[in-house]
Amino acid sequence: MKRSSKLGLAVVTAATISLVAAGCAASTTGSGTGTKASPVTVTFWGSYGNGGNSTQQDALNKTLIPAFEKANPGITIKYTDIAYDSLLQKLTTSAAGGQLPDLVRADLGWVPQFAANGVLVPLSGSMSDYKTLAAKDYAGNVSTNLYKGKYYGLPLDTNTRVLITDQAALAKAGVTAPPATFADLQTMATKLKGTGVSLFADSGLGAWNVSPWIWSGGGDLTNPDETKATGFLNSATNVQTIQMLVDWYKAGLIPNLITGNKGATGTSDGLPKTKYATIFDGPWMSGIWTGQYPKFQPTYSPIPAGSGGSISVVGGEDIVLTASSTHQAAAEKFIRFTQTSAFQIAMAKTGQMTVEPSLADQQAQLAPYYKVYSDQLKTAKSRIASPNQSKIDAVLTTTLTPAFLGKTTVQAALDSAASQIDALLAGN
């Protein structure tokens, strides 16, 4: 792209953002919204800069927030970046101390937990245009904000897991295309035995890790109401799917990274080094490899399909409003701003996938691999919406690991997991 074209695009983007931000300003009136006479400061916590990523913070702090503030005189957005690993702890202690910010970019897994404890404002009740805004987003992402009939946030950005392969490893297995089905993986498994290359690698056995296998295999985690796991998680279909993984593990085709070896080579290193042939991961990997392995050219493709199709798991963040906020009207204005195409595309340029399917094509023009993720998101499902999601992850990990290590059968492991998750769901 020519320099003049880039400049032009930047000007158009800035102008669009300003116009949209101004539009948001015009749409809401009322006390506490912030005016020139009585300005308000809306505090916003997130982890855009996690891992030293300054691009996303810069887009937010230097382009988007100034555009919003310019269009909404009297409202100042004060963004604080907190490392992702510390954010939940910081939010918990701040909630206990009554020091929460107005807005939080929360991992979608945390929303039910905070909602259950009365920390968040149900936006479906406080924002009259909530339905209109939510209707533009992926249904799977919107559902992550649902707790007991109310929606406590709006999707801010999204991601999912797709199959990423290393071409050199595929060549060792004698194949040219990434595996499209479980059967293809099985074929690759046979060919990779003894080559020193693992068929598949993952860093755990929580819901984020095993759900794509279970759903693609034709099984489910719970009943549709998410009130019972027994009869679903421990179904014969799921036993067959997990047994397939266990067999690969025992054959040395899945490294012990999956069973919690913190000293094993991570997926982000193992794939470019041709130690692992395939992994499931999100769109952020591209940025990591561009910096660390500039010559590595990964191939992105859908999750291999089993009898249930190719189904992945929804990830991402939601924007939520805290109940302790004293500037709710102003904060809601900023929430509306985050749902605009200008905001979504500006962040997509920095690696944050848009939550609006109508912007998928525009996003795919930024990087071709986005299309694979967008397509995968159309069928992706969200994890169990429960305030006990962390405990459910722990249950899955602690019950499935012994099955991988040969200390129990897959059926017994899933029976135990289902029974424990039943108790957690009953406690919701």
Next chain:
Amino acid sequence: MALTSTAGRATETSSVARPGRVSSPRRRRRFTLTPYLFLLPGVVIFVVAIIWPAVSAFQMSLYHWNVFNAQLSQWSGIDNYLTAFKDPHFWQSLANSAIYMVATVIPQMVIGLFIALLLKKKSPVQPLFRVLFYLPVVTSWVVVSLLFKFLFDDSGLINFTLHDFLHLMNSDVSWLADRWSALVVICLLGIWKGIGWSMMIYLAALQGVPESLEEAAEMDGANRWQRFRAVTIPAINPATVFISVMLVIGGLNVFTSVQLITGGGPVGQTDVVLTYMYTQAFNFSDFGYASTLAVILAVFVFILAMLQLRILRTRDGEELA
């Protein structure tokens, strides 16, 4: 004692400054407030930073504590304690803490004393070695924990040395994939990092051993080992008691190294009480149960410290710590 003397002096000074006045007993009592005023800042800090949180933790342990809204907390009585005593993971984490404590305290003391004996002798390089041995103590736990993690990971320097270089092993070992080998790594870090502290305390204690006693023992025909056993060891006993009590307390409170090297994994196998407590509090938001674990550990540590002091009391019945 020093404060009492100061108070006494303050009273005398005051009397001298106002010779015409008759000091009533009540007035003297008011003057004795001075030492308490000096004590006040320390006491306030102690109460605010130690006593109040400890009492709060005990209070939280009796509830299904809602950290987000304390008013929604539900009274549970001793339920959390009963859960803890029936929780196999708690007992495993307590066992891991105890294993770490036993495995690190004795080597730190023995090696620390050995190095202190070596460094006691005057030498031009002695200050350099003191600094070198003390360096791990002042190094950040985070830094050295990550360093040990990298050393012992599957493609780390330890595997390279033992497998690829010295050919002592047939294949690489996943040190952090198994409970026992991972605990060995964590204990090695604890020992390496703690030796310098024991060494410094012992070094100070050794310099206080009267030379006359050594000389008298030597004149009585005692050899080096006999002098060490009969003179040095008893003379540094107060330091030994102090070091052992402090290391036992510190050992049972191990957290950072475990959290950073294994994260309590694989599957909680290397969890110690504090990492398990952290998981309950910050991953599961179960602050009531986490506080229960904290209270149980505090009681356990207190009893152990009291037993140590009682057992290690000198034959004369003198309290040494």
